[in-house]
Amino acid sequence: MNDEEKEKLYTDFYEESMAIMEKYDYHSLDHFERTPTSDDRKYFLQAVESSIKRKPDESYIVLEPVQEKFENKNENKIAWFFLAFGIGVGILLVLMIFPNYKVNDSEILSQENETEKDSLRDMLEYLLPRGNHMITSILLNLNILIFLIMIFSGVHFFYPDGPSLLEWGANRRIETLAGQWWRLVTNVFVHAGFPHLFFNGFGLIISAIFVEPILGRIRFLILYIFSGLCGSLASIVWYPNTISVGASGAIFGLYGAILGLVLMDAFPRDDKKNVLIMIVTFILTGLLWGLFGGIDNAAHIGGLVSGALSGIILFQFGKKD
Template sequence: MEHYPTKFKHIAPTFIIVAFGTTIVTLLFRWVFTINSEILPIKEEVFHIWLPLILPLIPITIWLRPKLRILKFKNDNGSFLFQMIAWGTMIGMMITSNGYLKSATGKLSEVRTIDLLEEKSRYVSLEEVKLNRDLGSAHTEFRTSGRYNQNLNFDSYFVYPFETSNQKFKYWYGVKFHKQIGNRLPLEKKESLFQQFFEQSIKDFESFKFSEPTYFEVLPHSEDREGFIKAIEKLQINKPNKLIVIEPREGNYADRNGKKFEWIFGWFGIGVCVFLFALIFPKYNQAEHKRQLRGVKPKSDELIDMLKFLIPRDDHYVTSILLDFNILIFLLMTFSGVHIISPNGIELLEWGANRRSETTGGDWWRLVSSMFLHGGIMHLFLNIYGLVIAALFVEPVFGRIKYFILYFASGICGSLASIYWYENTISVGASGAIFGLYGAVLGLLLTNAFPKDGKIGILMFIGPYVGVNLLVGLTGGIDNAAHIGGLVSGAVFGIILYLTVKNSEGKSSRRPRKRLA
């Protein structure tokens, strides 16, 4: 406890500023650009889930992590633990505050009929609910969730148009039904469970008491609104450009905020107490503290070194470009509204996923475009890991141009294997190309590309990665055809390209050299 005040003064203010600063900046951004003006059509899920999960990592890494270097830990995970405490605190604060901002700023319009609904109303109370029951429609979304996509979710969206004086079908009443099942079940069982769910949803929708809710929410840009819009678009009727969907809400409008405001500070209080209590145990690094006060930066930083791998240079020039392009495409997909965890088939096909009917029907570019799409953030991270490990062995051997050729040739072969083997599978990801790199490594083990005494170590290092991924692919939900196609073609291309490299080196060594007199 001797140095506790010093540790507190150096670290705690940064923790407090980072926690509240990130939360306030996010709320201001959302208010200005999505609530007050709707300049940016960002889905609500981004603010309620994905930004709270991802955004805190940036200020924690930039500002809080360096401050923690004045602490001495018994193992390397000590600093990480403090960062996780701060991360958990900020997640709770941001999720709760965004929920409060949504409900607290929402304006309630109390009207007799939907025709009288005011612009920018978030909530509405209706005296009369008159629906056109002859124009009902439905749409179902299928998404996987859980670790290794172990769950399959059904979300069915049912709509009826309101009867209005002008009959322009601008206002719609939406009801959503949800069910989750195991994704490892046989296909016939999943189809049977979906059929039961959908039939029951139809019965529940037809018997739904549409006038019973005390208030409704006008849906903003969100995944649910998109689901309802897709149901409306199935109807062959003239519709205005702007469609307004309302969904019933439980309880009373006055109780919508609940304890959200109090829990913003509750999450902060819990996080601060845990953080400050944990600050008791690490020892004080006086030398590091003095260096920080003088503004001297550490000679090495593992995180900075890792981020530098994204900068094209040296023996990872092409790999860095591929990583950057994959990450950029994923960010563009996410901010355009594609689900960050489990995008559905329609979303992926719109961005260029590979499927037999579309690809053989003339969209041959999908063989390449699908290599830069990913089925969620975990899929992206796993492929980044696999690409970096493989690239450490492959790019230095082949050089930039031949490595580039190997990557794309293997990826295209993996895509071709996918549409040959699967008739109706939507395939995305860089796995085919990455397995091509691993195939090239395995092929090069038959040559003298690697030292003899290092070949067994290389095989033991990459062999389990390839084997485990192929075995996991047998459980379903993974395009093993693309993996195998990329692996085999990569081995063949790798040997051919390596032989061309050796031949070109041999010829250049036999050329007569000019001598200067």
């Protein structure tokens, strides 16, 4: 985006804000409500800081004007509560009126439930650090733990803003080159919302299944951190003002390592083709998705290349040992 486009966006935003202020009725307010810990409160405090020229502390109270009558505030909530309650009662009545079903259907449902329980049990057991997925489980749990701490501190569950991500260790050229080099690593464990965490967790598990058992715990951890670091470096080289977070650079490093391990005949001959098709599909899907914007393809490519090279080197060291 060039300077003219930025100036136009700023002018449009300013004019839109002024139009809203001119139309706002300041004399029909009913009451004020305290703003809870949220993105809105954060931005209000930033505005206060720019006005009073000092940073406000947590004791500051932000009040927002409300035009709706206070006594009418919960009417819609009550209506929705009774609607949901009515739907639940209706479902129970239907089940009571039509309780019978075939024995075969019952057996099928029972088998399906057992399968679902087994799948859920396997997923939960993968969170326990042990066996061939010791480091993978630790990394997965660490990502989840950091995300939960972020959420409980007030960061948005689905759409965290840029300042929040930077506070938690996101990577951006200006901060990193100013001496905050730790961001090259910390950003790998920070995620921009639950969907981001979920898909990266899925990618981590799928790729680590093939890599950690072959390389072993120490070499796998070295590969993961090194790929994430290279992805972060590629990001600040490629993008001048992009906030980068997430484990995708490290995960693409695992993808690259799988390619390297295929070339080194680390997998059984009968499995090589299927592994190659699967991982190439993941790589192409991730890179194509990154073309739509909002995705750090620089980190993907940096992690992919570094992971392929380091995966081959670490595998060779393992053979010597």
